[in-house]
Amino acid sequence: MRMFLWNLLLALAWTVSTGQFTVANLLVGLVLGYFILLFAGRAIGYSSYFSKVPQVVAFALFYFGQLILANLRVAYDVVTPTHYMQPGVIAIPLDAHTDAEITLLANLITLTPGTLALDLSADRSVLYVHAMYINNCDVEEARRQIKEGLERRVLELLR
Amino acid sequence: MNDVVTAVLIVVGGAFMLLAGVGIVRMPDLFMRMQAATKAATLGAGCMLMAVAVHFGELTVVTRALLVTAFVFLTAPVAAHMIARAAYSVGTPLWKGTIADEFRCENDRVGQSAGETSTAQRANPAAREK
Amino acid sequence: MNSLILKVATRFMLPLLLLFSIFLLLRGHNQPGGGFSGGLVGASAFVLYSFAFGAPETRQALGVDPRGLIGAGLLVALGSGLLAFFVGQPFMTGVWGQLDVPGLGELHLGTPLVFDAGVYLVVIGVTLSIILPLVEE
């Protein structure tokens, strides 16, 4: 986090010093700052920040794709007369156990069309999810998709 | 170029919004309405905010557009979760086509039936809203 | 309520909202914003906090009594108005100072801005002293 702030600061310094307060310039500043920090890292000490950034970018791309796909699927269902849904509430046993992990996971699940985080069990070991498309009534498969898809990536990202 | 991107983003955003609107009207139970509505609208809002960012291009505008987008993406799922959880806990009925309810089995949900005419409806005035 | 997700989200949003509220306050004189909207956003932050964590925790997080905020806000607002008397001007006349900030140019700082800060404090104090007891009920 500290490193990210540094990065932001550098980017801002860049925009101020160049006098161009545009987004493009800021982005340039950010990228520049990232690399500067990456190099300076040798001097000021290693941080997980540098490996996280590509990871975050990768995850964002993955998630965005999922988002679009899922949205389209729901959209199709919404605009066509027939309901194709096979909804159900399923329990997802969690590997995530810190507050941040669980929250991020739940939010991402919710944000994806077709799944909706309902509740967390009292011992925080199970997340109940409302899923719209449980293909072929295969609850296990749906469960696996979420665990293997989102949860794994989130945990990778955060740990 | 900017204008084209803006136009596309605006139209796509609007389309998502409309989708959300249709979804919230058409889907058969609360949870699916939420599924259809909240997310599409969030995405739609995101698109439209991006359109603003692209269109104006000034730092102040872009930062704010990004901030709003971030905020919408942060709050929307939390809100959805809160509502869904509350609705579920008071026994808002599930669509009759629902194939599984693992939560109810384990937590002894107030209403014991998943059908539209569930006893939950009768047991829970908040859901029934007479 | 006791939702982990809400709690975590709130912890994240509280500083964000507060930051935005101060941002609104500070830029209000030149751009949309000001003491009212700033104060309302600031109060919203704590209202959200009270939804997630409950009223007592919110009072703790707030650190000061909401009524103290009201009093302080009124005092600040009134004081900024009274300052004019010391320079021989009618009540509530803006007393302005100029500050040259390199890079930002001339910055006008004046009692109306202080007044707005008073408004900000009062709005937060009042909103919270209305909502927190209700949340407690």
Added chain:
Amino acid sequence: MNLDDITLLEGAVMLGLVMTGLAMFLAFFRLVRGPSLPDRVVALDLIGIIAVGVIAAYDILTEQPVLLDAATVVALVAFLGTVAFARYVERRQQDE
């Protein structure tokens, strides 16, 4: 208004406004129709988000970025109302 005078952007924005507007009416329909309270709450929440979109589109239409602040505020706080409703629904359950 002469259709020929409308630029691509204006047309897009208008279209966007029409769609968001329709969405708002649909959401409002759900809000009135219910049947359950959470349905209405969801609808209200949706209206808040749509409002963000409307403001954004109008911003572009009128070339007034300052109006975006209003959208910012909606995005920030509309969610609070929803949470309050959710609280209400759950609390009421507990009271009984």
Added chain:
Amino acid sequence: MAVGMLTAILSGFVLAILAPGLNRMVRGGAGWLLALLPLGLAISFASHAPLIASGNVFSESNPWVPALGVDLSFRLDGLSMLLSLLITGVGALILVYAGGYLAGHPQLGRLYAFLLMFMGSMLGLVLADNILLLFVFWELTSISSYLLIGFDHERAAARSAALQALLVTAGGGLALMAGLLLLGQAGGSLELSTLLLQADYLHSHPLYLPSLVLILIGAFTKSAQFPFHFWLPSAMEAPTPVSAYLHSATMVKAGIYLLARLSPALGGTDAWFLSVTTVGGVTMLLGAWLALTQSDLKRILAYSTVSALGTLTLLLGLGGTLAVQAAMAFLVGHALYKGALFLVAGTLDHQTGSRDVDRLSGLFRAMPITALAAGIAALSMAGIAPLFGFLSKELSYEAALRAPAAAWITAAAVTANILLAAAAFIVGIRPFVGKAVPTPKPAREAPPSLWLGSVVLASLGAVMGLWPALGTDGLLSAAGTAVLGETVSIHLSLWHGLTLALALSAVTLIGGVIVYVSRGLLRRLASRWESLGQFGPARWYELVLLGLNGLAGGQTRLLQSGYLRYYLMIVLVATVGLAGATLATRGHLVKPTDWSGLHFYDVGLVVLILMATMGTVLARTRLAAIAALGVVGYSVALVFVLFGAPDVAMTQFLIETLTVILFVLVFYHLPETPALSSSLARGRDAVIAATVGVLMTAFVLIATVVQYQPPISEYFAEHGLPDAHGRNLVNVILVDFRGLDTLGEITVLAAAGIGVYALLKLRVGKQRGTASAARRSELAGGVDDASLPIANPMRKEGDVP
């Protein structure tokens, strides 16, 4: 005057204030001590009597409230001298008498105070030259009378008698005030001395008649003229000294005084003659008749006083030298004998425990002094020579005989006097002669304080009758001069020769004896007619009070119904009615023409607001209504966005959200309630609501079309940046141009904050425990717990059903 008239008057009030304290200090003898003041005043007045008698008039004037025409101007002429002497002289005797009569009474001090206050007021009344000043004292006498009649305040009868007297006299007082002001307006002055000189001008003034009627109402109520006479007998609830002083000798004469005083200005017209004589005559007869029908000493005296006041009124109505002479003489004579008889009645009551003539008999042996005084006074009242009463009655007969419609008036006067003579025997002679019967208290002669007054008054009557020239003549002449507005001289003498008047006196005496003897018959006759009383003025008074209460109750039930919605409805209908009618009749309505610049999203937004509004109105559940209301708020905020008001929109969004939250927090646990209004009520309300809406729309349309001047906001556009250093003009206005609004606004906020907090946390009354618990937690141990119950009866308010 050596002692200023103002000083004389004020001395009464000052002593009134000191009296209770003095009474505490000087146990028992305070009456004697206090009497020194009126005595001194009487002597002081008397010392000037010769000068007055020789035609001098004293006057003094100080400004008081010149802006309203109220001045401290006083005038001492023959008329006021006569009354001043009565007031102070009788006053002195009464104070002494009161000390004896109410010896040991816990509130004797207050009685003294009220009596002295009355004396001061009465003096002021008769001395005032400014008619508003006169009115001031007039009202003060009414108040004093009220307090004195209700002296025995724990008895309901005393309270209601006091109220009756007050309402009648104060009601008349209001008429008097209007009348006097009209008179002043007509005459261009509020000073009697000026007004009295303009009789002719006044008589022809259009305001003459209204002012006359109003003034007469004032005078008649005060002097207990028919049909206002009924309060006087009721006023006998007062302690006897009070009855003697106020309700016989002085206060009731105030009306007579006023008639006499104003007769040079108002008298001499047909209106005056007809109204005053008629009322006087009727009162005279009625009072005399009613006096005979009573058995209570004081009531007999009271009715006979009514009759006497009627006589005086009659005489003043007649006008002319003779009548005025008679009136002046009768005024003095009546004061002397009636005062004496009242005191006797009181003494009898005090010494025997009864005032019932049927239970008092043969008391001469036990109470010789009293009996003597009573006998002399009674004979004077009966008009027996050589007492003063005889003189005055002779004079009045002569006046009656010369009056227009002489036969009628004379007959009436003789009839009345016959009845009164009988009444005099009943009161002054009957209790003392015959066989002694046991009384509730064993009869004993009264102490000096109780007989001094009657003895003095009775002997004065005798002395003045025997030696009329003793100074009386001059004084009466001066008084007559004042009343007539022209110089007269009055010479009283016992012997006028064998005149018709003398014959009438003889008839009166014989008739009186006959009536006295056959009084039982008359009483039986009267009791048969008693049922007529229910049609009398006393009954009217009751009916008026009842009607008033009924009207008040009905009106209150109708208007202050307790139904909030009716309140709202009345307010709304009044508003729409007034503003709408005014707009329709005096303004010009604007046709809706400005449809320009309308975009589809405008229409869409407005339609959404309309639908949401309808949704709010028609929602079947609370939460649905709240949600719909939220939509209204959000979409109104969007209107602000559309028309370039980002600040307003932002605030509206924020406030709307908080509003929804508040609604939810407040209403979440309240159960739904059914709709209670009938469809008829809904229809009615819809009509009201629609008219309100139409009115507001009309106003808005006017405002959008009419623009008289360029708005002041142009100034802000120009000066906002250079002078207030801000670009966001809305904010600049809020914190600078109109910062005071904002200061007020945050004060409102602060008050609301405290209010909500207190409403939620503080519950006084319902459960004590909660309140003190809340306080305890509030005070955080700052106050020691011993003081917790606070012993605060204020908190009981809540317990009152």
Added chain:
Amino acid sequence: MATLLAILIGVLYAAGVYLMLRRSLFKLILGLVLLAHGANLLIFTAGGLTRAQPPIIPPDATALPVSSADPLTQALILTAIVIGFSVLAFALVLFHRVYQTSGSDDPDELKVGDR
């Protein structure tokens, strides 16, 4: 547009009044809120409508462009909104307390004590 808004204002007032006349404290408050909206829009409309030109002096100018919205009406509405909110908050809690004490939402139940 002004005409349309004028009609809308009328409807808001009418709806507010209608709700206030119902036998329900809750609706009474709803009515008050609608009245407040009506009043705010009224000031806004009566003061003259200007589309999408906020009264904010652009960075390159020293005075407000003539075509901008009237800042004064906006400031007045802002003040009115905030005052309205404080009043509403108080009224809401007051009605809440009344409900707690009397157990009824019907204002007719409160008629005791007026005369």
Added chain:
Amino acid sequence: MNLLLVLPLVIPLLTATFSLLAWRRLAIQRKLAVVGTAALLGGGVALLTLVWTRGIVATQLGAWPAPFGITLVADMFSAIMVVLAGVIGLAVAVYSLASMDEPRESFGYYPLLQILLMGVCGAFLTGDFFNLYVWFEVMLMASFVLLALGGEPDQLRGAIKYVTLNLLASALFLAAVGILYGVTGTLNMADLARKLSAVAEPGTMTALAMLFLMAFGIKAAVFPLFFWLPASYHTPPVAVSAVFAGLLTKVGVYALIRVFTLIFVADAGYTHTLILVIAGLTMVTGVLGAAAQHEFRRILSFHIISQIGYMILGLGLAGLTDSPAISTLALAGSVFYIMHHIIVKTNLFLVSGVAQRLGGSFELKELGGLYRADPGLTVLFLIPALSLAGMPPLSGFFAKLSLVQAGLGAEQYVIVAVALVVGLLTLFSMTKIWAEAFWKAAPADSPRQTLSAAEKRNLLLPIGMLAAMTVTIGLAAEPVFALATRAAEQLTDRDAYIRTVLGEPQ
């Protein structure tokens, strides 16, 4: 001069602020309450002196020239009202020391009292319409809270009606201000007066004036808009009732007089006839309402309404006569009546509190024996009661006299007759209280209480002070009436007001 105009706002607000900051320290709050109100009174007197010597004074807040900023302006009328606010504030503050219960004290009673005073003074001093709205709301909000503070069922019931009807009035007022701004483009009253004088056809403005008449009429509690008053004034603690009774409706009356002497004068034949009719109906309905009551404070409450009728009677008369002298007399009568009434009515409420302390109730049937038990209180009741009934030589007499004189001068005989008859009915209800609470023997079962020395001091001191003022205003009516006359002269001289406010040479 600036300072003196601002002090009546700053002193209460500062006191309120410090009281808020001293939330938990009642001792400090109590001291502040007395010191603050005394300072307010002092400031008011200084302002009055200034206006008396210099004529109308105005200050432009923020140094923005009128009509662009907010102008505070004091003429005699407003200065008198500010002094009265100070008097009532001080009296009630002292009275509260002994009468207010500690729970209420510790939940913001004192700061709210100050805020109320601030709102009242602001309404008196402002020269700006919207600012007047703000002060109305300040006053109203504080009064809402004071009325409901403690949350007893009766209080809550009364508060609902009070709040609802007053909010309706606020909504009307706000709408009227909005329309007025839309039409004239200004908010400054003097500026408005000038701009409206130039309007050729005043009919539409007259219709707008009706909205103001109604909005202020509700605040002033005139017929048929007064319902909130009798429904609520008897419910809060006495000190609160007293300050309400003294000041709140008078702000409405003040606004009516100000607006209908300064701004809406073009169509006086219509508007002022209406005002006169309302005055008459208000007098009558109020006093009849009182006649139907049997509770100390309710009687007093209804009397407030009745007497509001007198106050606006002068206003109506002033507009319906061609004679400037009569017009001045009528307005002077109104001003004088207001001065008299504020003091007397507050005092009667304070007395009712003591009576309740001693007798345990406000119900007349449960009271009694005060005449015998407490001669001091007896005198202290009689003075304001008789004054209220218009008995000479107390203040009420001269108040009534001046109005009656003006009415006769304006040849409005019917209203004079009404005023006089209503005076009698007023006397009637005062005697009801007197006969029941004072003369009648105390009911056998009624609790007898005595006052401690400190209570006696704090309760009776303000009552005595106000009674002394009542007597003084009566006995020294001339100088007091001179104040009222000067106020009336200034009210009729619109031009001087306008020039002063707009900063033009006289």
